[in-house]
Amino acid sequence: MEQLVRDLVPQVLGVLVRRGADFATAEDAVQEALLEAVRRWPDAPPDDPKAWLVTVAWRKVVDLSRSESARRAREERVHEEPPRGPVADEDDTLLLLFLCCHPALTPSSAVALTLRAVGGLTTRQIAEAYLVPEATMAQRISRAKRTVADAGVGAPGDLRRVLTVLYLVFNEGYSGDVDLSAEAIRLTRMLDAASDEPEVSGLLALMLLHHARRTARWDEHGALVPLAGQDRSRWDTRLIAEGVEILQAALARDRLGAYQAQAAIAALHCDARTAEETDWSQILEWYDELLRLTDSPVVALNRVVAVGEVDGPLVGLRELAAVPADVPRRTAVEAWLRERTGDLAEAHRLYAEAAATASSTAERDHLILQAARLPGS
Amino acid sequence: MAKYLLLKHYRGAKPLDCAPMDQWTPEEVQAHIAFMGHVADQLRERGEFVDAQALSPDGMWVRFDGEGRPPVTDGPFAETKDLIAGWMVIDVDSAERAQEAAAYLSSAPGPGGEPIREWIEVRPFLENPPTVTD
Numbered sequence: 459m460e461q462l463v464r465d466l467v468p469q470v471l472g473v474l475v476r477r478g479a480d481f482a483t484a485e486d487a488v489q490e491a492l493l494e495a496v497r498r499w500p501d502a503p504p505d506d507p508k509a510w511l512v513t514v515a516w517r518k519v520v521d522l523s524r525s526e527s528a529r530r531a532r533e534e535r536v537h538e539e540p541p542r543g544p545v546a547d548e549d550d551t552l553l554l555l556f557l558c559c560h561p562a563l564t565p566s567s568a569v570a571l572t573l574r575a576v577g578g579l580t581t582r583q584i585a586e587a588y589l590v591p592e593a594t595m596a597q598r599i600s601r602a603k604r605t606v607a608d609a610g611v612g613a614p615g616d617l618r619r620v621l622t623v624l625y626l627v628f629n630e631g632y633s634g635d636v637d638l639s640a641e642a643i644r645l646t647r648m649l650d651a652a653s654d655e656p657e658v659s660g661l662l663a664l665m666l667l668h669h670a671r672r673t674a675r676w677d678e679h680g681a682l683v684p685l686a687g688q689d690r691s692r693w694d695t696r697l698i699a700e701g702v703e704i705l706q707a708a709l710a711r712d713r714l715g716a717y718q719a720q721a722a723i724a725a726l727h728c729d730a731r732t733a734e735e736t737d738w739s740q741i742l743e744w745y746d747e748l749l750r751l752t753d754s755p756v757v758a759l760n761r762v763v764a765v766g767e768v769d770g771p772l773v774g775l776r777e778l779a780a781v782p783a784d785v786p787r788r789t790a791v792e793a794w795l796r797e798r799t800g801d802l803a804e805a806h807r808l809y810a811e812a813a814a815t816a817s818s819t820a821e822r823d824h825l826i827l828q829a830a831r832l833p834g835s
Numbered sequence: 836m837a838k839y840l841l842l843k844h845y846r847g848a849k850p851l852d853c854a855p856m857d858q859w860t861p862e863e864v865q866a867h868i869a870f871m872g873h874v875a876d877q878l879r880e881r882g883e884f885v886d887a888q889a890l891s892p893d894g895m896w897v898r899f900d901g902e903g904r905p906p907v908t909d910g911p912f913a914e915t916k917d918l919i920a921g922w923m924v925i926d927v928d929s930a931e932r933a934q935e936a937a938a939y940l941s942s943a944p945g946p947g948g949e950p951i952r953e954w955i956e957v958r959p960f961l962e963n964p965p966t967v968t969d
Contacts, residue, residue, distance in 0.1 A: 598882025
């Protein structure tokens with residue numbers, strides 16, 4: 459029943475919101491309907507659980523707004539008749555997802571609300587995943603709901619924002635007892651099934667291709683294993699095949715975007731049986747494409763790595779000069795290029811410098827090891 | 836979101852610009868403590884609060900002294916230059932927001948109800964998961 463409920467809750471919420479319930483009321487109503495389902499379904503399982511939940515939850519919405527309007531009888535409330543949502547045939551879960559990624563929310567609030575309302579995770583699970591007290595997460599979520607309610611249901615987030623939020627969730631990885639990467643993939647699959655935008659497929663492919671290599675990315679002590687050093691036999695070939703297939707279908711639609719380009723790069727890495735077999739020329743072409751699409755300094759830095767592989771470290775260093783000094787990991791890339799030119803003492807110094815400014819312990823430890831591997835000056 | 840440690844020092848590289856707390860009136864001390872609680876409440880309300888602790892000024896240095904031997908202890912040192920008084924841990928959207936929260940903490944009232952403008956040390960956690968890149 460749990461999986462069924464997790465699939466149905468966002469759909470039911472979406473129906474209520476589209477019918478005009480405000481977000482917070484709709485969620486309370488769904489929670490109450492679920493409690494009733496727990497009591498009644500074991501003896502009398504419904505033929506259509508979704509329809510059952512919608513009926514019961516809608517009755518709760520009406521009850522809740524009645525007592526609410528009684529309580530605030532003298533107040534003028536704009537939310538009693540909220541604007542109706544988009545057209546009725548749009549998928550309800552999708553509507554809810556867009557609402558949770560409302561432009562009025564900060565990314566972290568959107569993440570929390572999405573995991574709660576669309577992902578169906580408990581507040582405690584989300585709090586544990588993000589290592590904050592449950593009360594803090596509860597507050598973050600209820601503030602987010604208020605923000606969405608105040609901003610009005612009529613202005614849901616755009617697709618780009620939804621994709622950003624899903625990718626943020628994916629990158630959080632595994633923490634607490636919830637696999638956030640798997641959750642992000644589940645939600646992106648849902649979105650992809652209901653959308654005809656190739657960038658959604660691009661993001662899904664990108665996630666699958668990264669996820670396929672997840673177990674190889676960390677050693678048994680939790681240390682970061684760079685791509686070149688990974689045991690490729692531990693990559694999940696089934697996920698890679700699926701990711702590549704989704705990506706190819708997306709690319710065939712001829713509307714390229716940044717997620718598709720990143721997925722293409724990931725696919726080329728997945729395609730190499732050994733690090734030496736990596737097709738860096740093609741990867742560099744995709745980085746050129748990605749840079750045109752995003753104009754991001756982080757992409758420019760990653761492109762320099764590909765340049766270093768294709769044209770050698772001296773050309774790489776020359777192109778690195780154009781990357782702004784404050785781009786994270788620039789020093790690590792410079793260290794790697796210096797090492798390739800044979801300037802080991804300088805590489806050692808740069809690795810140590812990069813370690814001092816790393817933003818995670820895994821990255822810092824990896825860079826310190828790189829420095830320790832090389833003779834100092 | 837990123838976590839930051841806001842460190843309060845009793846004394847250190849950036850000493851307080853007003854009389855030490857034991858010379859304040861009881862009302863001033865109470866107002867100061869109430870403000871600290873208010874800061875924590877406000878962070879809770881914003882969904883940013885993670886932890887807050889105050890530390891006793893007593894403490895000692897301890898180190899390993901070989902297998903099977905009791906640890907070596909040293910101190911307490913009344914004259915240690917820098918002493919951490921306590922901390923707050925916050926989980927916020929940006930470095931700017933962490934600074935804003937620290938500045939607010941630093942505006943706690945002191946003698947005469949004036950903000951004491953104490954220096955708060957702001958340190959980012961090394962926790963951000965490395966973004967996957969190829």
